[in-house]
Amino acid sequence: MTFHLNRLIKLLHLKPIRFILLLAGLLNFYPAPAQKSTRLNSGWEFVRQDLGGVWEAVRPVGAGNPESVPLWTPVTLPHCFNARDAVDPDVNYYQGPGWYRTQLDLQNPYANGRTLLHFEGAGQKTDVYLHTTKVGSHVGGYDEWTVDLTQAVADFKQTEAFQKQFKGKVPLSIRSDNSRDLQMMPSDLSDFNLYGGLYRYVNLVYEPAVALSRIMAKAEVDPTGKQGQLTIRAAFREFAPSGSAQVSVRVLAPRGKQVGRHQASFPVKAAEQQLHAFTLKNPQLWSPKKPQLYTVQVTVKSGSDTLVQTEKVGFRHIEFVEKGPFRLNGQRLLLRGTHRHEDHAGVAAAMTEPMIRQEMRLMKEMGVNFIRLGHYQQSRIVLQQCDSLGILVWEEIPWCRGGLGGEVYQAQGRRMLTNMIQQHYNHPAVIVWGLGNENDWPGDFPDFDKEKIRTYMKELNALSHQLDPARYTAIRRCDFCKDIPDVYSPSIWAGWYRGVYTDYKEISEKEFQGVKRFLHVEWGGDSHAGRHSENPDNALVKISGGQGGDERAGDASLFGGSARVSKDGDWSESYLCNLVDWHLKEQETMPWLSGTAYWPFKDFSTPVRPDNPIPYMNxxxxxxxxxxxxxxxxxxxxHWATAPMAHIYGHGWPVRWGDEGEQKLVKVYSNCAQAELFVNGKSYGVKQRNSQDFPAAGLHWNVQFVSGQNQVRVVAHQGRQTVQDEISFRYQTQKWGKPARLTLEKVGETNGLTTVEAKLFDAQGVQCLDAANWMAFSLAGAGRLLDDLGTSRGSRKVQAYNGRALISLEARPGQTAVAVQSEGLETVLLTL
Incomplete structure (x- = not known):
């Protein structure tokens, strides 16, 4: 290194001192070091219970004392302590305290700098201890928060325990608690789990003494898109020393070109102050098709310390037209949306960044341009993905069901709304701040006072507009408050909780007339993955139209009450496809519609649905x-995607049934202009796509299958592009009686996992293809079931789908036995 450096100095004909000055200038030209932040993912231990006190947690990790209690388990963050029991069919999910501990090697590189612990979210109440000193607390499972460790670290490093007992490391202990609490949002009556744990990332942050706590970048553009205004405001950390600091603001266009710069001295104070306002002509606009993002780079220089913090912003103009549609950048945009819960198989709320990215990409590939984040502030990673992928956002606070609590409860709502808006203010994807959900649903408190709820809703509405005048407010399903927010969504579940799906348009038009701005969020129905039907709309015969589409108390129950598809339907994928198909075709013919959001994108865990085909799953x-x-x-x-696609219905339907020679329906879902169907090598002709020709936009054929195996293929064309799809299945013409016998066999082995399949047969040995019996899997010997995942193939207790059920497991040859039981039938045991 020295040799090459000396050669460079000689080639430039510079004296060493001149070269050093030149190098210093070059280094000053490039951006200064960014905030030093590290995710604390590894090195943690966890115990799911309470402790007698923090002292029980600060014994050195891995001390190896065989008499030490309780027993701690190594874990990696993010971590949710309801990862499995949330969908355990036999127990209520755990609600109570849990403890995490680790030891940190803390070396802040900044003289007089601050050492911070930044939580991206933790559920639901959290206490933080450094050794035995409590350094911070937080109530609320979804907003971000920070604890300053600086003084506690300095004090602990002066103790004998720091050097002798902990060998120069600092013990950190965190108590997480999701116990039931009526004075905390959200309500335990909510249709989702209130998870516990450090289920979002925890970051160790080193900052210089002077740093910004937040940057608020307001990007505005007129409807023509020709004039942009970018106003930058910021606040310093409360603990920063008084005085002044040099602040430089740079604005970079989407491809990195600098389009604005300002530098000035500002007083160091915690109150928000304006740094600069930039005017940009013809800014590149953000939209779902072209999500153009500008970079705001703020550099704070104080003494010898320099810190760079960056934010992404986007220029777009939004308008919910009164009594009309939604406009983005002056043009009508039909919001094609869905919903997201932070929940995933095997980890519950503890989704990693790769998981979140995969989920958001799947949404975008489906054609989504809008998402409602239900029913709480979600991970910053989700918002970043929405910004970069071009997905508009309704984000809300977790005032969800139960009624209205006292001052502690209400203060939390105000605090969470403030935090959500300040923390996600810069994201161009956000267009709506949600104030609540189903606030007409009583139960947590003895009194249910509509006027008090209205008063509080007005307070939240005013606070939202004070914090962010540029965005809209909204609520879903609280008719006695529908005049308060800017946008309202009533409850419309046509064809599921009430009425038939063909009523959807008429119901929506009626609800549209009753509000200033209408946006329909939450519609759809349940489907048990793998369950299919030859006659999915049979249940509609029992249900009369004209009932309206609102969801009422008890409608989610599978017992009692009036006839409804949610109770009396077959929960097949076939029915849900028809319901969705009808809704989507109708939405294309409603020019006044701002948009909708299907509920939800992904199945999720809930404590209030123990009797569903997968227990505790929505x-x-x-x-x-x-x-x-x-x-x-x-x-x-x-209906929504732009990339050409074609999909024959029934990829997960291995056996269809009917009479010999019967005409059977084949549906192809495709966005291509035309498609040709082939069955067992024979063409059944070309059909043209017409979105209003139900079902499958006209791409449906009536064909005859042969008894036994059948091959179906489609070739679809969009301009010069061609896409294909094919499936195979067995066609059964034998009729069956009631289930009389169970079978269990191994059907696959991949990556060390064995898959077994249970089937139901009648007394004559004919497979019962519409059977929905409950099945229960168990394992003996070595290995383990891959259960408690909340999926159709990852649950030890599950309803059959078309007379069968599958599960995977880890097995050792000759040492593992798996069994399946179904009430009234003989148990079957299979040794692997």
Missing amino acids: QKGVVERDFTKKEAYFVFQS
């Missing part, structure tokens, strides 16, 4: 809890 998703696509995913794609 199964309305178009993908399963592990991202496995259901058939409805492709229905959406056929």
